[in-house]
Structures are given as C-alpha cells and as structure tokens.
Amino acid sequence: MSVYFLSSGFWVLLLMNLSLHELGDTRVNQITALLQDKHCKLNTLMLCDCGLTEESCSALATVLRSNSTLKELDLSNNNLQDSGVKKLQNGLEDTNCTLENLRLSNCGISEEGYKALASALRSNPSHLTKLDLTGNDPGQSGVKELSDLLQDPKCQLKTLRFLSLAADEACQFLTAVMCKNPLLLRELNLSERELGDTRVIQIAALLQDKHCKLSTLILCRCSITEKQCIILTSALKLNPSLLRELELSKNELKNIGVNHLCDVLKDSHCKLETLR
Known part of the structure; x- marks a missing residue:
C-alpha cells in the first residue's frame, strides 16, 4: 500500500x-x-x-x-x-x-x-x-x-x-519498587508484597522476555495463589534456562500449583538449583 x-x-x-x-x-x-x-x-x-x-x-x-x-x-x-x-x-x-x-x-x-x-x-x-x-x-x-x-x-x-506491553509495565513497577531497572538485576526480591493477578501476569511476561536475566526470584509471603503459580510456571517453561533460585514460601500454592512447578523441574532446559 x-x-x-x-x-x-x-x-x-x-x-x-x-x-x-x-x-x-x-x-x-x-x-x-x-x-x-x-x-x-x-x-x-x-x-x-x-x-x-x-x-x-x-x-x-x-x-x-x-x-x-x-x-x-x-x-x-x-x-x-x-x-x-x-x-x-x-x-x-x-x-x-x-x-x-x-x-x-x-x-x-x-x-x-x-x-x-x-x-x-x-x-x-x-x-x-x-x-x-x-x-x-x-x-x-x-x-x-x-x-x-x-x-x-x-x-x-x-x-x-525493549519489551512487550505487559513486560514493560512490570519493568516500570519494579523500577519504582527497587529504584533500579530490573533488566540490570540478577536478583529480584518482592517478599511480603501483595502482587495480585495483574502484577503476577506482568512479572510473568517479564520473565519470558529475552532481556530479563534474573537468576534469583524471591516471592515469599506474596499471597500467591495456585492460579498465579500456574501463570509463573508457564513463563518459566517458555524461558527456563536462566533462573537458578526460586523462593515461593508461605504462599497458597496448593497441590495444583506444586504440580505445575514439578512440570518445570522435569524440563531438560530447567537450570533451577534451589526451590523453596
């Protein structure tokens, strides 16, 4: 045209x-x-x-x-x-x-x-x-x-x-929280923050992006539900090779959420060394 x-x-x-x-x-x-x-x-x-x-x-x-x-x-x-x-x-x-x-x-x-x-x-x-x-x-x-x-x-x-719309929104949110661009971080600690579905979807989009090089993700006491756990594990399945440590302690994952985490661990590309 x-x-x-x-x-x-x-x-x-x-x-x-x-x-x-x-x-x-x-x-x-x-x-x-x-x-x-x-x-x-x-x-x-x-x-x-x-x-x-x-x-x-x-x-x-x-x-x-x-x-x-x-x-x-x-x-x-x-x-x-x-x-x-x-x-x-x-x-x-x-x-x-x-x-x-x-x-x-x-x-x-x-x-x-x-x-x-x-x-x-x-x-x-x-x-x-x-x-x-x-x-x-x-x-x-x-x-x-x-x-x-x-x-x-x-x-x-x-x-x-750099990023998809959802990942860019996550990047803006995390920059405000961490006072530093998360694309330049290896560790992200969001413990004791009530993220909710929207933020979890955005963080999952960021985890899928090639620009994200996080090796440690800590989400302790974030009120993460089994639904949100499935969203996160779906992202890790698409980009499994970088994350070495994942902390999900004291959340409401239930059996369904844990089963999805097990699927990630079965992936030959998964490099997780520590899972809490």
Whole structure:
C-alpha cells in the first residue's frame, strides 16, 4: 500500500509499505537507488518481514545519508543481526540523517548491535524520538548502553521499546519498587508484597522476555495463589534456562500449583538449583 500527496500538479510518494513481500537484498538495492534521487520525498518506508539480511543495511545506510526527508523506517522481523545494525550505524551517525522513528523488533540483534545503536545516537542525537527493539537479546550490557543514553540531555528519545506491553509495565513497577531497572538485576526480591493477578501476569511476561536475566526470584509471603503459580510456571517453561533460585514460601500454592512447578523441574532446559 502506498500513500500519495498532490503537490503542484504532481503526485509525490510519501509512504511506501512493502511489508510481507519477499524482496531480498537485490530488490532492496533497486528500491534504495530510487530513494536516493533528489526528487524523492518519501518520509515513511516499511519493510517489515521482507527477507532482508545484513547486506540490505549498507544500501539503507546510504539512503539515510542522502535522503533527509525520510522520517520513519520499519525493518522489523528481518534477520539483520549485529553486523547489519553496524552498517545502519554509518547512516544514523550522518548529520544528514533526520530519521525520527526506527523499528528493529525481532531482528536478531544482541549486545554488539545495541552498542552500535547507542554510539550512533550519541554521535547524532537530535532527531530520533522512537526506537523499537522488542524481541531482541542484548544482554545486560546492551540494555545498560541504551539506558545510559537516555540520561544524556542531548538524547531526544521519547519512546524506547525493549519489551512487550505487559513486560514493560512490570519493568516500570519494579523500577519504582527497587529504584533500579530490573533488566540490570540478577536478583529480584518482592517478599511480603501483595502482587495480585495483574502484577503476577506482568512479572510473568517479564520473565519470558529475552532481556530479563534474573537468576534469583524471591516471592515469599506474596499471597500467591495456585492460579498465579500456574501463570509463573508457564513463563518459566517458555524461558527456563536462566533462573537458578526460586523462593515461593508461605504462599497458597496448593497441590495444583506444586504440580505445575514439578512440570518445570522435569524440563531438560530447567537450570533451577534451589526451590523453596
């Protein structure tokens, strides 16, 4: 789908959405050549789930350096990896780049890619206001790079998405409680807090997220019910490999809750060493 604007008798392409089309790197090179034309006024380019790889990023970086009208770029659900992000970095650092919204969810980006993005935004911090990185796995150092960037007064980022909505809500709640971003913690102790269904659902969503690296979770005297225990164990089944210690003492788990915990322990990927 494309959107056009009538100006001085000419149709000018403002939005190009080629998402879900298997373009590959060759087609992207052809498209980016068009976008570098001085007559091109495109401000939104959507290439979500187009089978792109790191090779496409070199051409896209050239567009960022040459096309100052481009404001939004969606590259979600492509296998760009860190090497692709480092190529995009060259375009993002250019002073001619005025991109405001960049979406890179589910692009196979890890710690090195996050560092490259943070470096680019420190070099050229004045335009980007929205950055979506959900579904990537940066490790704690990658999260810290961008968390530190937000403290820079020159940084214009208003929306920085690492997490799903529920996990983000959990992150905000836990940051207020712990006075530190839980994505940077190895241990989380919420003992003697009445969490309720909503908070447990949010914490479960956070436990499932690749950004969460907790090894110890302490939920003693939190009035956790068998229903809430099932929610937590479902999350641990989806992301079982990091948690080493789990404390659920003095809650109302009942037999059903304990049975679900036993299912987690049977998983060959489960690394729990201590269960209270």
